[in-house]
Amino acid sequence: MIIGFGVDICDIRRIEDSLARFGERFTQRCFTEIERAKSDGRAGRAASYAKRFAAKEACSKALGTGLRFGVAWREMGVVNLPSGKPTFSLTGGALNRLKNLTPLGCRPAVHLSITDEYPWAQAQVIIEALEDPDALLQPPDVFEA
Numbered sequence: 001m002i003i004g005f006g007v008d009i010c011d012i013r014r015i016e017d018s019l020a021r022f023g024e025r026f027t028q029r030c031f032t033e034i035e036r037a038k039s040d041g042r043a044g045r046a047a048s049y050a051k052r053f054a055a056k057e058a059c060s061k062a063l064g065t066g067l068r069f070g071v072a073w074r075e076m077g078v079v080n081l082p083s084g085k086p087t088f089s090l091t092g093g094a095l096n097r098l099k100n101l102t103p104l105g106c107r108p109a110v111h112l113s114i115t116d117e118y119p120w121a122q123a124q125v126i127i128e129a130l131e132d133p134d135a136l137l138q139p140p141d142v143f144e145a
Contacts, residue, residue: 006061
């Protein structure tokens with residue numbers, strides 16, 4: 001069952017301006033070390049950051065909190081599976097919120113789609129609760145997005 005949905009669009013030019021104006025102060029405030037390494041190594045650096053920025057906004061909406069109630073930028077890290085598919089690594093308040101959204105007897109699955117076409121970057125996040133009989137036997141802190 002779907003327990004959260006979020007979408008966001010980001011103007012890449014806005015991220016270009018933030019990178020030029022604030023540099024590392026901006027990237028260190030909003031992005032994880034993994035995200036910074038990935039984006040800084042890309043030819044389309046600003047577009048890469050913009051997709052991740054949109055993904056974080058979409059994730060915070062899917063969690064039902066926005067960027068408040070203990071959910072912070074760097075607690076929602078965009079990572080890639082070995083297949084290349086993007087997903088999230090959630091920590092702190094974002095992970096706690098995910099645990100609270102997930103019904104007993106279920107495990108969460110976070111689906112992420114990101115794209116860009118200059119000057120826009122866009123992201124969609126769907127949070128799904130999958131039935132899992134083993135989830136009844138596990139303490140809540142074993143959930144990972």
